[in-house]
Amino acid sequence: MSTIKDTKVIEYLDNIYTAGQRAKDLVAQMSLFSRTHKHQEEPISLAPIVKESIKLLSSIIPSGIKISSFIDNDIPDVIADPIQAQQILINLCVNSRDAIGDLGSISISLQTTYQSTKCDACHESFHGDFVNLTIEDNGSGIDPLILPKIFDPFFTTKEVGKGTGMGMSVVHGIVHSCHGHILIRSSYNGTKINILFPVAENTKKSVAVTKTSSPENLTIKGNIIIVDDEELIINFTKELLSLHGATVTTFNRGGDALNYILTHRDEVDLLITDMTMPEMSGGTLSENILKEIPEFPIILCSGYSAEMDKEMSKATGIRKYLIKPVETSELLEVVSEILDSK
Secondary structure (H helix, E strand, O other): OHHHHHHHHHHHHHHHHHHHHHHHHHHHHHHHHHOOOOOOOOEEOHHHHHHHHHHHHHHOOOOOEEEEEEEOOOOOOEEOOHHHHHHHHHHHHHHHHHHHOOOEEEEEEEEEEEEEEEOOOOOOEEEEEEEEEEEEEOOOOOOOOOHHHOOOOOOOOOOOOOOOOOHHHHHHHHHHHOOOEEEEEEEOOEEEEEEEEEEOOOOOHHHHHHHHHHHHHOOOOOEEEEEOOOHHHHHHHHHHHHHOOOEEEEEOOHHHHHHHHHHOOOOOOEEEEEOOOOOOOHHHHHHHHHHHOOOOOEEEEEOOOOOOOHHHHHHHOOOEEEEOOOOHHHHHHHHHHHHHOO
């Protein structure tokens, strides 16, 4: 009898956890959709952004889904925000993952093209030279009858309880904020989405490369501890820093991280910790470490917390306070700056 009860408890807890994850994803998507992000009216190179994003996708795409890519040579610069471009690619690949299930394929390509047609998102006619970011999958596809609705906020083709429905509206908002367009073709054999970024005319290539490829080219040397109670965040951050050369050890409990750092103080170069965690918060973890090892480098990441803000963290001795969601380029630059100053 106790075994049956235990199984039921586990089932209920799994349902609660899944619901919590969906709520968290929804809040994150809504923040992006409503964020007043200052658009960078500067040319950028999409190729390095796409390459980095493909590497990072391994932490959120199941191994049964094969990702292939093709990036044309001499891709011209576009007018777009590099962080938003990465968000578009991740968003669309997550949608493909959900449509595929356990086994399938996602193809990502980046090419130049001339288009003269009508946008499937804004329904306006357009023409010109574009850089075409294409994401194609062999998933379940989208019913043609509901295709016109997919860019509406909160609309979803997923089963009840399996999607937040903000993904495509977010993509729509980002693409059109940089004067781009979207083409989509879907059947029951899969979906193909073309994101068209306008080619930047008379651009200075050197400026674009400096702006966008600098974080990707950083080499990070050091032993870094990551503490977060969200497994997805831990895996994503570990993958990101490892790709740039760091040695990364992860913990999902503040107490475990504290014990490890105090017993390996000469081997650890940096701590990156979430603020809100069960048992021991990132603020408490940081304070305990700094009591024993003054000047120990700590990066504290937080959305909102009454316990700790930027000014309080600075007074505590925390080296850097980052507001969630943390952009990958910002994290790489901060980590590199702190380790280089040691």
